[in-house]
Amino acid sequence: MEFNISLENRINAKSALPSSMQVVGITGPSGAGKSSLLRALAGFEQEASVSVNWFAEDAKPIASATVNAHSATKEINVNSAPIRVRVGLVFQQPMLFPHVNVKGNLALAERHAGSKALKVEHAIAGCECEHLLHKSIDSLSGGEAQRVALARALVNGPDVLMLDESLSALDAALRSKILRFLVKTCGRLNIKLIMVSHDVQDLALFCDGLISVVDGEVEATGSVAYVMAKIASQGSVENPCAILEGEIIKNSDDFPHPFTRLNVSGNILYAKATVQCDSKLNTNNKDEQGLSTDQHQQRGKIAVFASEVSIDTNTKVNVPSSSILNALPCEVVEIYHPEIPQSENQQLQTAIVMLTHGNQVLYARVSTLSIERLKLEPGLSVVARFKLQ
Numbered sequence: 001m002e003f004n005i006s007l008e009n010r011i012n013a014k015s016a017l018p019s020s021m022q023v024v025g026i027t028g029p030s031g032a033g034k035s036s037l038l039r040a041l042a043g044f045e046q047e048a049s050v051s052v053n054w055f056a057e058d059a060k061p062i063a064s065a066t067v068n069a070h071s072a073t074k075e076i077n078v079n080s081a082p083i084r085v086r087v088g089l090v091f092q093q094p095m096l097f098p099h100v101n102v103k104g105n106l107a108l109a110e111r112h113a114g115s116k117a118l119k120v121e122h123a124i125a126g127c128e129c130e131h132l133l134h135k136s137i138d139s140l141s142g143g144e145a146q147r148v149a150l151a152r153a154l155v156n157g158p159d160v161l162m163l164d165e166s167l168s169a170l171d172a173a174l175r176s177k178i179l180r181f182l183v184k185t186c187g188r189l190n191i192k193l194i195m196v197s198h199d200v201q202d203l204a205l206f207c208d209g210l211i212s213v214v215d216g217e218v219e220a221t222g223s224v225a226y227v228m229a230k231i232a233s234q235g236s237v238e239n240p241c242a243i244l245e246g247e248i249i250k251n252s253d254d255f256p257h258p259f260t261r262l263n264v265s266g267n268i269l270y271a272k273a274t275v276q277c278d279s280k281l282n283t284n285n286k287d288e289q290g291l292s293t294d295q296h297q298q299r300g301k302i303a304v305f306a307s308e309v310s311i312d313t314n315t316k317v318n319v320p321s322s323s324i325l326n327a328l329p330c331e332v333v334e335i336y337h338p339e340i341p342q343s344e345n346q347q348l349q350t351a352i353v354m355l356t357h358g359n360q361v362l363y364a365r366v367s368t369l370s371i372e373r374l375k376l377e378p379g380l381s382v383v384a385r386f387k388l389q
């Protein structure tokens with residue numbers, strides 16, 4: 001995906017991401033221009049100059065978009081062959097049709113459904129709104145209305161689905177459940193998903209790529225790990241979130257605890273919730289006779305906030321000596337001190353310590369006093385201890 005957008009006094013943004021990144025998140029501080037950028041991409045900003053190519057790797061050169069703000073459908077010309085791209089935009093305040101009930105709203109979307117449309121029964125099940133079908137729009141709670149708006153967008157079948165804080169009224173557990181369904185569905189139907197969210201964990205867990213926007217401009221674009229590292233180093237996010245990936249260990253009777261276990265290069269981590277990612281064919285498994293028993297190994301990822309991580313310079317992790325279950329040997333890579341003093345009292349100041357475990361990154365927010373006491377510096381071997389939700 002490539003775009004070049006300008007909107008006087010608000011947006012001057014240019015970016016490119018590989019089309020293999022199916023789910024793209026837009027992050028940035030309040031007022032940075034995230035919603036304006038999304039609306040411009042969707043064709044809702046009539047004053048904007050928009051050049052966008054959703055399929056940048058597949059179709060060169062960059063196509064210029066003919067924006068139709070009313071239908072939110074773009075016609076782009078790629079090498080003279082017009083391609084219609086159906087864009088669905090779901091706002092934080094759902095714009096449902098008030099004169100018909102939930103079922104009626106879905107029926108209207110179905111009437112104009114595109115080739116990537118999801119069946120109504122699947123959309124309402126995935127968006128947890130089966131019990132809402134006969135309700136009137138004005139009787140829906142904020143979270144219910146958001147779920148119906150999302151179901152309606154999926155029933156309509158866009159090529160590109162954009163969410164502007166569209167699940168903000170849901171509690172974290174339900175939001176996570178619906179996001180899992182959404183990401184899976186968009187992957188299966190080849191729908192590009194672009195989401196603006198203030199929830200760094202949602203973005204880190206569910207997106208393949210991120211765009212960080214500051215003052216209407218793109219500050220960083222790329223993989224979640226790259227953009228998170230960039231914004232952590234620039235201090236533009238108070239509590240950076242890292243993603244760790246590993247193999248999910250199937251729970252069995254000999255482990256009667258409510259945790260999912262993740263094997264991260266030989267270290268077992270315990271989490272209440274993991275997000276499954278790709279499954280990999282494991283060809284190393286052998287049965288009792290030594291014959292190969294190829295199995296799909298399910299991989300998962302977990303989000304770890306910097307505020308949850310403490311650093312231990314005692315690296316003997318084999319002996320459990322802490323109630324914190326998770327321990328991962330790491331190396332200190334970088335220490336980012338805040339540019340602006342957070343407090344008159346130096347001892348209350350915190351810094352972000354960037355750690356690596358193999359090629360995986362972790363952040364820890366620790367006091368500058370601890371940094372001094374533990375003599376933390378790049379190259380030092382430490383153990384990161386952390387709690388997981």
Ligand SMILES: Nc1ncnc2c1ncn2[C@@H]1O[C@H](COP(=O)(O)OP(=O)(O)OP(=O)(O)O)[C@@H](O)[C@H]1O
Nearest residue numbers: 009010028029030031032033034035036037196198
């Ligand atoms: N329709 C508009 N006309 C003029 N200025 C606008 C309009 N909408 C937003 N702005 C301004 O553009 C800037 C970016 O707003 P925008 O809503 O895009 O930011 P945001 O990053 O989505 O913010 P937030 O995270 O707080 O929702 C703000 O200064 C805002 O006041």
